[in-house]
Amino acid sequence: MYSKAAASAAPAPSSTSNGQNNWATDTPGPASFDFRSDVVTTPTANMLRAISQCTLLDDVFVEDPTTKSLESFIASLTGHPAALLVLSGTMGNQVALRAHLQGPPHSVLCDHRAHILEWEAGGVASLCGALVKGVVPRNGHHLTLEDVVKNAVVSEDVHACPTRVISLENTLGGTVLPLEECRRIAAWARERGIIMHLDGARLWEAVVAGAGKLEEYCDCFDSVSLCFSKGLGAPIGSIIVGPEAFIKRSRWIRKSIGGGLRQAGVVSAAARVGVEETFLGGKLEQSHKNAKRVAKMWQDLGGKLQYPVETNMVWLDIEDASIDEDRLIEAAEKVGLRMMGGRLVVHYQVSDEALQRLEGLMKEVLGKGRSNGVPNGEVSIPAEDMKINVE
């Protein structure tokens, strides 16, 4: 129950555990030693400046200039007619899928490791009443047209649950879905009237890795969801892009699940700085180099990787190295690093000091000079055996 006494006795916390208010300074923030995910990146002083200068009008009334301008900026960057700010990547996917799907019987086809299937609280089932069919890629890396053709349901048989949407994810666990494969799948889907959605929470990373241009990828899809609060460092927000009619319906659905924001400029302003300074400003490139450096450190000590390093994620095969996950997390904590297990996300705020401590940690857990005879660069477990991590 609300108590005035308690409220006055406990002032709102304004600083981190080290006593620093990271808004007030450009010194490394709490994310600099944190490899759990890129969602831990914290907003920058420039984001705070942008927030302090943003417009403060109501976005449910579609009146806020900062938000409208972000939406048209992203629409033009991705080559889609319109865009809609949403609160999170999950909301972006769920609103988009709900906007596309009309009514059962209907199904969504995706990779079996997809975020929409594994990590969105069953939202596609509860919000759309749709069957989600997860497909294991035969190549162990990414879905191909052949996987899609084999598993999509294109049928008017009353027993069937037709595929209405193909939902792809790029990057998926840090690995890149090749542009050419997107094009092949899109051409096949379009001929059959199947809608293409992309969970592009980290599409920025694939683009920076040189896999294709943002517009080229987005051109393969009827809708794309992109996140501002992962590697780009904004505190809140994602965006969906697509045709005007789709965005109009999405606005309605967003409202129905409580995602209509009032003074949304405070979200949009920081998001825009994330796009301009982190993505367009070239900060992600270094994080990819650092990810490769981390992989090399591990492999030089004889460790194996579960996946190739293609963007900002490094999957250490700790099982092969007989390292207990909890022990690794504890050992990391002792040297001031945060980890969730063998998956390391090397975002742009990871400090050089963190990379050095990580090397020391690897030596400790692997035993210096250990060699298991696996040549550098070898990947140990096929992707279909892998469960991709949460965030």
Ligand SMILES: Cc1ncc(COP(=O)(O)O)c(C=O)c1O
């Ligand atoms: C690929 C992918 N899509 C969507 C999401 C959901 O994003 P959010 O946590 O903002 O809901 C995540 C979260 O990490 C993700 O990795």
